[in-house]
Amino acid sequence: MLSGTLHLKSTAYGTSVLGSPLLYFPCKSQCDLLVMAGIHGEEPETTFLLSRALRVFDGNLESTAFVLCANPDGVTLGTRGNANGVDLNRNFPTENWNAAPVRSRSILEAERDMELSTGSAPASEPEVNAIIGLIEQIRPRAVVSLHSPIGCIDAPEETELVKSLQAVFNVPYVKDIGYKTPGSFGTWCKERNLECVTVELPRLAPELLYERYGKGLVEFLKLKSLSKP
Numbered sequence: 001m002l003s004g005t006l007h008l009k010s011t012a013y014g015t016s017v018l019g020s021p022l023l024y025f026p027c028k029s030q031c032d033l034l035v036m037a038g039i040h041g042e043e044p045e046t047t048f049l050l051s052r053a054l055r056v057f058d059g060n061l062e063s064t065a066f067v068l069c070a071n072p073d074g075v076t077l078g079t080r081g082n083a084n085g086v087d088l089n090r091n092f093p094t095e096n097w098n099a100a101p102v103r104s105r106s107i108l109e110a111e112r113d114m115e116l117s118t119g120s121a122p123a124s125e126p127e128v129n130a131i132i133g134l135i136e137q138i139r140p141r142a143v144v145s146l147h148s149p150i151g152c153i154d155a156p157e158e159t160e161l162v163k164s165l166q167a168v169f170n171v172p173y174v175k176d177i178g179y180k181t182p183g184s185f186g187t188w189c190k191e192r193n194l195e196c197v198t199v200e201l202p203r204l205a206p207e208l209l210y211e212r213y214g215k216g217l218v219e220f221l222k223l224k225s226l227s228k229p
């Protein structure tokens with residue numbers, strides 16, 4: 001039977017603009033992988049899918065850490081950005097960070113009809129600073145960042161991690177998402193030689209995502225939980 005609660009213990013790694021604790025689920029030993037969901041508040045299905053998958057574990061994983069929701073204020077408010085209206089995935093201190101507002105689509109078929117701030121300065125947002133601090137503290141070898149609803153796996157190289165995620169999600173691998181993403185988390189990782197794989201879940205209701213990918217994601221995490229960094 002699926003547990004109604006998580007048996008992993010969480011720790012705060014920071015505080016959001018509105019004062020929500022930013023929670024993560026630490027590794028039991030040295031961290032190999034960090035899996036992060038919910039950096040865009042309009043993608044709560046990423047949090048749902050990851051949470052459901054984690055219910056099978058009776059405690060924290062050996063070498064994989066989790067952030068179930070990197071942007072709790074955005075989820076609470078139902079906005080892509082945080083409470084300051086900043087797209088956190090454009091606020092990372094990268095060489096190409098840009099003060100110009102970014103545009104995104106309100107639905108896949110739309111023009112880029114939604115404008116968001118990239119922040120008053122690189123890493124101006126507490127949620128971004130907290131992620132940076134967390135990564136510097138736990139030093140994972142790789143990060144998986146869950147998004148939706150494009151349906152692809154985006155990473156600069158087709159690594160073993162990319163291949164194992166492809167086996168779970170069965171979506172195309174792309175070397176480039178096809179539009180500029182200044183100040184993105186992926187770019188920040190690349191500048192630090194930290195492997196980052198962006199999984200864009202396909203456009204499906206949360207229940208269907210769980211039905212389609214829940215089992216595969218659990219298997220992937222079980223394999224990861226056995227591996228030592």
Ligand SMILES: [Zn+2]
Nearest residue numbers: 040043147148
């Ligand atoms: Zn996203």
